Amino acid sequence: MTADGIGVAVRRKEDRRFLTGAGRYTDDIDRYGQVYACFVRSPYAHATVDSINKESALGMPGVLAVFTGADVAADGLGLLPAGWMIHNKDGSPMKTPGHPLLVADRARYVGEAVAVVIAETYAQARDAADALEVDYTPLPATIATGTASKPGQPQVHDDVPNNTAFDWCIGDKAATEAAFANAAHITKLDIVNNRLIPNAMEPRAAVGEYDPGTEITTLYTTSQNPHVARLVLSAFVQLAPEHKLRIVAPDVGGGFGSKIYVYAEETVCAWAARKVKRPVRWTAERSESFVTDAHGRDHVTHAELAMDANGKFLGLRVKTFANLGAFASLFGTATPTYLYMTLLSGQYKIPAIYGEVDAVYTNTTPVDAYRGAGRPEATFVVERIVETAARELGLDPADLRRRNFIQPDEFPYQTPVLLQYDTGDYDKHLTKALDLGDYANFTIRKADSAARGKLRGVGFACYIEACGIAPSAAVGALGGGVGLWESGTIRFNPTGNVTVHTGSHSHGQGHETAFAQLIATHLGVPVDQVEVVHGDTMQTPFGMGTYGSRSLAVGGSALVKAADKIVAKGKKIAAHLLEASEADIEFTDGKFTVAGTDKAKSIQEVAFAAYVPHNYPAGVEPGLEESAFYDPLNFTFPAGTQICEVEVDPDTGEVEIVQFVAVDDFGKIINPMIVEGQVHGGIAQGVGQALMEHAVYDQDTGQLLSGSYMDYCMPRADDFPTLKVGLTETPCTHNPLGVKGCGEAGAIAAPAAVMNAVTNAVGTMVQMPATPLRVWEALQSAAPAAAAE
Amino acid sequence: MSTTVSLTVNGKPCTVEVEPRTLLSALLRDKLGLTGTHVGCDTSQCGACVVHVDGKSRKSCTTLAVQVDGAEVTTIEGLAAADGTLHPMQEAFRENHGLQCGFCTPGMVMSAVDLLHTNPSPTEAEVREWLEGNICRCTGYHNIVKAILDCAANLRGAQQAAE
Known part of the structure; x- marks a missing residue:
């Protein structure tokens, strides 16, 4: 192990700039002649736009232009597409009306952009936007997930009957029915996976710019995947041909999925820059983020688990209504299908599984992948019902899980829901978590809580997720519109330091450090001699970006392949310099050595020779730069156990998390410090979903009631105890690093762990978020029954 | 419409023309180019904009520029030592x-x-x-x-x- 290579908690290279205010986020970019965009948004969830009087705003100070949906359409710009085709049970394709950049005739959710005002200053643009006269005719709106597809609901789209985008299924229905027919015990559960708002701390932002000399349109923006954005804007929206469009995602302040998608506002800024011949900038106010950033989750689910007399799982059936919002966002249709129900087997042998999803349109903000994307929803179903079953059967929740775990010698394991798990050891992380959380003495702690008038509960979540998305052929077969490989380039500079270009994008994950560590180990170049470049379509190879905990498993693997090519070429050059046979050259720790001798050339010497090839092997190209593309062979399957303990105050309904344990198997670890940080952050988001976060819509008007930090409860520092985290390791079997991905695990497992604990404490079902009011109400409804016992 | 504000930012005196409605965060970011101070919300909740005004932490997104006339403001850019040593x-x-x-x-x-x-x-x-x-x-x-x-x-x- 090199001093700063794989496995070392190297302090992050990127931190200095962030700690000194030298980070460069999109809103920090300052372009000569820039002007400001302010969007005029629909105040109604559903309304026809009857007329827009541009003159009312055009006369205001500083205003350069007002654009509407008609202007965008007149320029031939297309609609924002859905990127993943889902087929109905009968084989017919889903219905996906495209999302207009600016509303043409009918607004379908509160906050949908209707027009844009461009002015010299933001204050002027905002003043004029406020003054713009728009006539609407409000229409009845459809809001609720569970009832949107019922006959008679207002139609969100005229050509989508019953607001149903698709009805989809997975698994073997007949086999599952048979399993239930033979069951000794059936556990049933009705659960709501509450709608969330991602809330990356940096609001979405854009600076569009057009260079009339090169005819290149540049969009600086808050993107997790600039090349994907370029592809969509080029191929679907027709903003500009790919070679004339540059997307730059500089420092990005968090994404959590919400910055994967291509949005109207950013697109309009790039287009408007050409119209007004000035750079056009926009940064979302937080209130705009609340109504326009793609939301997450929003499922209503009924699940049933069939068991034999010994608690062995026989079958699982699940029916979910998933809310897509008003339009199918880029990956909005994959999230409640292939990223969700393919994980319904959890860590267990369940011989028969059948799942159905009805995806509905409503007059709400579009819903798409948010940290975990489908897998938190799956974990919530599986781990809530398994825990409920254990409590019903009077079994220890850990014991019931152990009876049903897939065993280490049973891998690769083919689930009934498409996926084949490559490796894992589930009892190992459960056991470690039980030890770390001192589960053996839970009853003592419960008694202690009771003595203080508190109700203590414990909850488990043994999650699995599919990361490292994904083999391109599989993605294509399942309806995905792209391949999900990743790219990387390693460029040795003549003086021996290294520039790495990756198609991944870092927005908090620390790639500049972790990828440099990978180079340190594979090529022997110290971390401080490696610069990782990402986020600019003009600089990096085409890449698919960062989401689904894929960057290391897929992007890192691409870099390993590129490093292997560097070494292979370096051996040829070193053999020539050392006057030895190429077959005799060994490479370790940055040195090419003639085997069995002390004759050696450093990789820096070899790089110099490659760029100044005065004494150089015949037939070998000059230069030392290699690129690779890596298409994964399978998903990776991180898994782990979380155990949460809560104390509930029966007088107030307040839930306090008093202990939180997470033990994860992420395979090999590059930087344990970064990995732990990812786990902490994920847990906080999961706890937020379980206890406080909720996108609440008025069910009649479709107004977002939790549309600011005054109303949407974000987790704060005093909502958490010190978290206890640990690791186990079964390396991934099919990528060269043995890594699995760690970015989402915390958020995937935590809602189930917390809600199992709350349910255990309260003694009755509580839906998320378990706010003090809901918990108190649950306690009140449970109290008479308890008194009667 | 505009008014003048004189203040010391990270030890440097400066005088800036602002609108009466200009926020301290906007003064720092847009007028002085000190983009280390971030704006993450519009309800004074997130705290990304915290600076020191006369030595005390203050949310610059809910402080009017005219309120800091004559004040000493320290931003994240002014925290490290002059030689670059981190605080x-x-x-x-x-x-x-x-x-x-x-x-x-x-x-x-x-x-x-x-x-x-x-x-x-x-x-x-x-x-x-x-x-x-x-x-x-x-x-x-x-x-x-x-x-x-x-x-x-x-x-x-x-x-x-x-x-």
């Missing part, structure tokens, strides 16, 4: 991985520095409570709390060594 709080955040995407970081650091001015030996609970006005979406606060406690211990240690 002990910046160093503690780096050492303890107290930041991920970096967006909330300037406000977190400025807020934490003020905490230790106010209370040099905070308990973990006091640190968590102090951070009520600073939202982080990446770290789960775990390593931020650790960094602040670590910094406090380091500063106490340095003080004891000096005595």
